[in-house]
Amino acid sequence: MRLEDVPQVSEIEREVFPTQWPFTVYKRELQNKLAHYLVAVEEPAGISQTAAAKPDAGRSPAENEAGWWGWVRRLFGGGRTSSVGEETARGEHVVGAVGFWLMLDEAHITTIGVRAHYQRLGIGELLLIESLELAQQLGARVATLEVRVTNTGAQALYEKYGFKRVGLRRKYYSDNGEDALIMTTDPLTSAAYQARFEELRESHARKWN
DSSP, rough: OGGGHHHHHHHHHHHHHOSSSSSSHHHHTTTTTTEEEEEEEEHHHHHHHHHTTTOTTSSOOHHHTOOOOEEEEEGGGGGEOTTTTSSSSOOEEEEEEEEEEEEEEEEEEEEEOOOGGTSSHHHHHHHHHHHHHHHHHOOOOOEEEEEEEEEEEHHHHHTTOOOEEEEEEEEEOTTTTEEEEEEEEEEEEEHHHHHHHHHHHHHHHHHHH
């Protein structure tokens, strides 16, 4: 994520989490050396091919996705960006974002969200895959997160990638006092986890080209 992405990422946050308060101050997060944010952006060619790539209800998710593909740009702590996507022009359409804080050897996922019109296209899972891969590259031993107890869809995705329920935070969400499940992975560098992670990554790539 770059500074010019902040308005769109903030927009996504308000769309996906309308009752969340306070909202994330992403400009400040870009200067936080613990924070690492990734965004999925729409390729410019895809926008023209698919009329802003808004999915058509009459097409399958794979057909909706076929004319474009979001790639992930990486932000490293302190605003340093990798070369991935650096050649792209300003004005990209950001369709999803994920962020985590790396605290010692723990990657704590703080947010993940995808615009409503781009959900069910594998983008949220892609962001999770890329964040876990980046966390491993940065030396994380485990990944953790909190999730609403009623958000069974997100829980299923996290469990698919090895997150296990390890605790409960009572009345964690200030909007309605809902509890949060605490979930964490087994060691990310273990042979068992690496084998499963690679299998899932390849499966996602096959499904979504």
